[in-house]
Structure formats: C-alpha cells, structure tokens
Amino acid sequence: MLRYCCSKISLADSEDAILFFSYSGSTKDMCDTLNIASQRGVPVILITHFPKSAGAEFATVVLQCGCNESPLQSGSVAAKVGQLFIIDCLFYGLCCQKPEIRSAARSATAQAITNKLL
Numbered sequence: 001m002l003r004y005c006c007s008k009i010s011l012a013d014s015e016d017a018i019l020f021f022s023y024s025g026s027t028k029d030m031c032d033t034l035n036i037a038s039q040r041g042v043p044v045i046l047i048t049h050f051p052k053s054a055g056a057e058f059a060t061v062v063l064q065c066g067c068n069e070s071p072l073q074s075g076s077v078a079a080k081v082g083q084l085f086i087i088d089c090l091f092y093g094l095c096c097q098k099p100e101i102r103s104a105a106r107s108a109t110a111q112a113i114t115n116k117l118l
Contacts, residue, residue: 009033014041019090021083022046023066025053034058047086049079 009018018037022030025048037044038058046059049066056062065086066079095102 009036009040009042012037012040012042014043017043017045019045020047020055020059022053022055023049023069023079025050025055025062027055030055031058045090047083 012018018034020030020034025046031054034044034046034055035058043060044058045061045063046055047063047065048055049064049068050056051062051064063086065082067076067082069076069079
C-alpha cells in the first residue's frame with residue numbers, strides 16, 4: 001500500500017495536498033512518504049496526537065487529535081472518532097468556501113443514486 005502511495009506522491013506537485021493520519025506521527029514509512037512530498041513541494045496536513053513528532057518536520061500544517069492510548073491499543077475507537085471529526089470539519093470548511101463545488105457534487109450524487117431508490 002505504501003509503495004503505491006509513494007509512487008502517487010512522486011507525481012504530485014504544489015497544486016495537490018496530502019492529508020496524512022498517524023497517531024504517533026513517527027513511523028518510518030510515513031516519514032519516507034512525507035519526505036518525498038516535501039522534496040516535491042507538496043503541502044502536507046498531518047493529523048497526529050503528537051505535534052512535535054518526526055512527521056511534523058515534513059508537514060505544512062499539523063492538526064492534533066486523539067486521546068491518550070497505549071501502543072498496544074492500535075487505534076482506539078476514541079482516536080478514530082476524533083479523526084473522523086477532523087475530516088468532517090475540513091469537509092465542512094471546504095463546502096463553505098466553495099459552495100459551487102458542493103452544489104455540483106450534491107447534484108451529481110443525487111443523479112447517480114436516483115434510480116437506486118424505491
């Protein structure tokens with residue numbers, strides 16, 4: 001999966017952005033991926049519990065989220081709910097800034113599922 005991610009990031013540029021989730025913010029695979037993005041000038045939004053982690057060095061923006069958990073918990077429900085909340089806030093912000101995109105996406109989605117409704 002990360003190999004696929006790195007190959008996609010190697011094609012990204014400053015017009016793109018990467019939204020990366022990592023509770024620890026300090027995995028080798030993540031740092032390798034974000035290093036490629038940094039070299040290419042791709043903005044990185046890192047969502048982590050540790051704002052001073054190794055991955056934060058590569059991030060344009062660091063959003064802190066998640067409750068305290070032990071390494072053995074491996075993604076508690078509370079941490080995942082916090083991450084979903086941040087996604088929802090980011091999406092809401094985008095919809096407020098770009099209402100024409102929101103309207104077009106809503107129309108396209110409605111049209112795609114209309115024949116599925118009974």
